Amino acid sequence: MIINQSEFSVSAVKASQYPEGGLDEIALxxxxxxxxxxxxxxxxxxxxxxRTSSSPGKTQTLNFYRVDSDQADFYLVDVPGYGYAKVSKKQREEFGEMIQDYLETRAYLKGLILMIDGRHEPTVDDIAMYDYAQYLNLPILLVATKMDKIKKNAFNKTEAAFRKHLNLNKDNVTFLPFSSVTKLNVDQVKDWIQARLYEE
Ligand SMILES: Nc1nc2c(ncn2[C@@H]2O[C@H](COP(=O)(O)OP(=O)(O)OP(=O)(O)O)[C@@H](O)[C@H]2O)c(=O)[nH]1
Ligand SMILES: [Mg+2]
Incomplete structure (x- = not known):
């Protein structure tokens, strides 16, 4: 897949604010x-x-990015991160509701990219999110992030740590190590997304 153009489309905290374009969506x-x-x-x-930040909790709304490619056009949806301690309980509940509403009701949603820090074992929150993703019954791309911080010969350790906590032997799950610094496996991610856009 070749990406021709991309733009920020809309921020949403509720369903009435989701885009109406009728394009498929892939959530993160x-x-x-x-x-x-x-x-x-x-x-x-x-x-x-x-927008990125070294302090957690940067993304606080569902952010829809429209992507024009040589294949079908689609939206990438940036979802606020979970497990961030410095928000109030009420805020966390609101976040949870917003995310659940979207993931459980959005018919255009064709796949979920679940990202877990490749430098550490999956946390309790990561495991809960993985179980929840299974319950949603969506194709899942499980991405181990920040792999530029891991030596090549320790990659299998990361995968083993993931396998210890998460059942990766499922038809709907694909596992990929990734790095935004070295751009490791960017093409494989694009291939996975492309396959989701043509699935019924
Ligand atoms: N070394 C390394 N650092 C990374 C990589 N990806 C992201 N980071 C750093 O990790 C920090 C968080 O990155 P973000 O992309 O803002 O993380 P996020 O998941 O969007 O965070 P929230 O919006 O708070 O949920 C930033 O300091 C990034 O520079 C990577 O592949 N390698
Ligand atoms: Mg963010």
């Missing part, structure tokens, strides 16, 4: 600071389209 979920917004910029070859 993962802990705060795991690298979701960086992943979008890397994939779309844009420096600062999605």
């Amino acid at each position: 979920a993962g802990r705060s600071n795991v690298g979701k917004s960086s992943f979008i910029n890397t994939l779309l070859q844009r420096k600062n389209l999605a």
Whole structure:
């Protein structure tokens, strides 16, 4: 897939604000600071389209990015990170509701990219999110992020740590190590998205 153009489309906190274009959507979920917004910029070859930050909790709304490609056009949807301690309980509940509403009701949603920090074992929150993603019954691309921080010969350790906590032997799950710094596996991510856009 070749990406021709991309633009920020809309921020939403409720269904009435989702875009009406009728395009398929691919959502990104993962802990705060795991690298979701960086992943979008890397994939779309844009420096600062999605705002990134070294302090967690940067993305607070569902952000829809419209992507024009040589295949079908689609939206990438940046979802606020979970497991961020510095928000109030009420705020966390509102976040949860906003994310659940979107993931459970959006008919255009064709796949979920779940991002987990490749430098550490999956956390309790990561495992809960993975279980929830299974319940949603969507194709899942499980991405191990920040792999530029891991030596090549330790890659299998990361995968083993993931396998220890998450059942990866499922038809709907694809696992990929990734780095926004070295652009590791960007083409494989694009291939996975492309396949989702032509699935019934
Ligand atoms: N080394 C390295 N750092 C990365 C990578 N991806 C992201 N980062 C850094 O991790 C921090 C968080 O990145 P973001 O992309 O803002 O993370 P996010 O998941 O969107 O965070 P929230 O919006 O808070 O949920 C930033 O300091 C990034 O520069 C990567 O592949 N390698
Ligand atoms: Mg973000």
